[in-house]
Amino acid sequence: MTAPALEDPPLADLPAPKRERGRQRVAAIMDAAVEVFSEKGYDAATMTEIAARSSTAIGSLYRFFPSKEALADALLQRYAQHVSASLAELEAQVQRMSMEALAGALVDFMLALQSQRRFAVALVDARGGSDERRRRFRASARGGIARILQRAIDGLAPAKAHAMSVVLLHLLKGIAVAADETPAIQAVLTGEIRELVRLYLLAARREARG
Amino acid sequence: MTAPALEDPPLADLPAPKRERGRQRVAAIMDAAVEVFSEKGYDAATMTEIAARSSTAIGSLYRFFPSKEALADALLQRYAQHVSASLAELEAQVQRMSMEALAGALVDFMLALQSQRRFAVALVDARGGSDERRRRFRASARGGIARILQRAIDGLAPAKAHAMSVVLLHLLKGIAVAADETPAIQAVLTGEIRELVRLYLLAARREARG
């Protein structure tokens, strides 16, 4: 039972670059966009800079992404697929993982996302892209976590799993926040969070076994 | 020993409105600003809209707050004082509170901030106002929580208290996130977080007693 895809017909109306050239271009633009959105935030990022950083003419950029919001949405979508895939993978392995191991795995999952963290903050938590897309992103991530929890903890009520997924996701996001601190502090904070996740999972299992 | 004030001469140097009229105006502006910043985020919020929402001429707005950043900073400062005072109050009462009670108190503290939550996200977590003021705000809040923890848990190492304060603050912020959900879900999430806070505090005490 894998994660249900997040996807819509992938930006169907965009000229779906068949040529390899086009695909590279789109990738370059998206990478530059992640950079710029991360550094400046959605509002302060400019299409011109994204074009420049990806060595793309502004006109070409608009050929692939018809608006700033469309670009942000595409980014969000790509990120969602990435997250979705990661969670699906984790779900496949979780079967009888100890709570301890699961806590570690969840933290690792978040650490692996680090590179895109500023970007995620810029677009998911702030106002980039459409509300709709943001909502869907969140729902998908929560669903992924909830499924993992239900696999990991026998007898966990679906409602409880969902509630926990919201709290866990939020808690894990703290790892991203920690990235602003010095590496030493960062390590400490990451440890704290892992421990807290563990406590949470254990308590949930206790309750589920009730 | 109460929390050290965050304050500079409150809103220093701004031509502190002498007439009563002016004070109302300032309050109206700040309230409108909280609304607009909350809805749109710092960058997308416009001074024009803030002026309109508070029925203030743009020129008047600038009389009181000489720049968008100054306005954001003033808001942040007011919020910081509020938070600081709340934490100081909590600190005074924490003496031999049970971990359970403390968890509840911390959650309540956050719930009491609800009304300003989107605003806090918009200005503290995003890129609004001066970095400096944001940094100070965070340091103050963390310090307040850390002091509470040390009072509440005998033998808690200062470093541990500080690390916990960061994690706790983040966790509590989840209550704000919950505000986007339906009241029913919100209640559930708030409960989850309270429970998690309790688990965290208990574990910390266990460890402190070693």
Added chain:
Amino acid sequence: MTAPALEDPPLADLPAPKRERGRQRVAAIMDAAVEVFSEKGYDAATMTEIAARSSTAIGSLYRFFPSKEALADALLQRYAQHVSASLAELEAQVQRMSMEALAGALVDFMLALQSQRRFAVALVDARGGSDERRRRFRASARGGIARILQRAIDGLAPAKAHAMSVVLLHLLKGIAVAADETPAIQAVLTGEIRELVRLYLLAARREARG
């Protein structure tokens, strides 16, 4: 034969402050205005700053001078009277002054104006006050010089005197320009100009004697 007054009914419509208080206030405003116009130029000068520098409420300033232009005009008028008076005085003494002495006197006349030079540049040469007032100011100054010339040089044709007055005034203004240089250079330039004025006067006399 003294200089014809430049004056209009001195700002007739202004509430002609009868009280001593008012006169002082007006003087303070005008002095502050000279300062500010000098430092910033007409456009960049602000009524608010002029009010502040003269410790006058902005509302009061507007009571005495109904607009920025009116203030500039009043300044120009006062300056014109000053210049007019100086020239009239010089005219009275010029009778049989040597050309050399006259050259010196003219240069001294300009040096005496130094303190108001930046102001004059700001308002006379640039666009402060009304065109009309500027025109009148120039005409008056030229007339004053022309009369002096005719007294100093027997047989000087009126047309020639007028032409010379234009050139002389312009030349003398060079002394003001020199004020931007170091004192040493300033002295040299002043000397050059004095010498040139002398040459000019001598040549004119030669020609007048034909």
Added chain:
Amino acid sequence: MTAPALEDPPLADLPAPKRERGRQRVAAIMDAAVEVFSEKGYDAATMTEIAARSSTAIGSLYRFFPSKEALADALLQRYAQHVSASLAELEAQVQRMSMEALAGALVDFMLALQSQRRFAVALVDARGGSDERRRRFRASARGGIARILQRAIDGLAPAKAHAMSVVLLHLLKGIAVAADETPAIQAVLTGEIRELVRLYLLAARREARG
């Protein structure tokens, strides 16, 4: 040995329009800017009006000149090159010109600049553009005149040449002032100035031969 160029890479760093179209646009903008700066002075001139007069969208104007000051500087630079070139040309011809001829040539040089006179007043003498550029402009013009004088007058001390250049330049500027008068008067004034320049040159030669 010709005048050292004033130039930086002409209008460096401005996105030097490649297409022919762009070049025309830039020229139109600069011409309109000269007009507007001349009529209104630096401060009172508005970018909006300059755009309108050159039938340019405001955004386009800013594409070529990223700020009002940059535009003024570019104008000043163009003017400086023009002046520099004229003076270099004059320098090349001055070798054994009579003082009379030189006086005429200098006056002609100034007359040739007429078309840009108000502009020069607006930007060089007033507070437009960067101080630095103004300073450089003046230094260059003075240097150009000083070199001409030294070529024209054997044995002229460099210090004296420099002092004279300042005075001469100022005197010649009087020709521009004359442009406000009727053509008849203008002619008379131009004549006066030419004569005065001649007197000045002759006196200097006398002194140099001493």
Added chain:
DNA sequence: AATGAATGAGGCTTCATTCAT
């Protein structure tokens, strides 16, 4: 199809002037 010049709405801010107190 690719390019980058052109467009203009709209943002922040200033300041002359008015008007309620």
Added chain:
DNA sequence: AATGAATGAAGCCTCATTCAT
């Protein structure tokens, strides 16, 4: 009469987006 708060037009500049080449 004196004060200074209030007003809003207008200035500079940015940037998402369009369009001619």
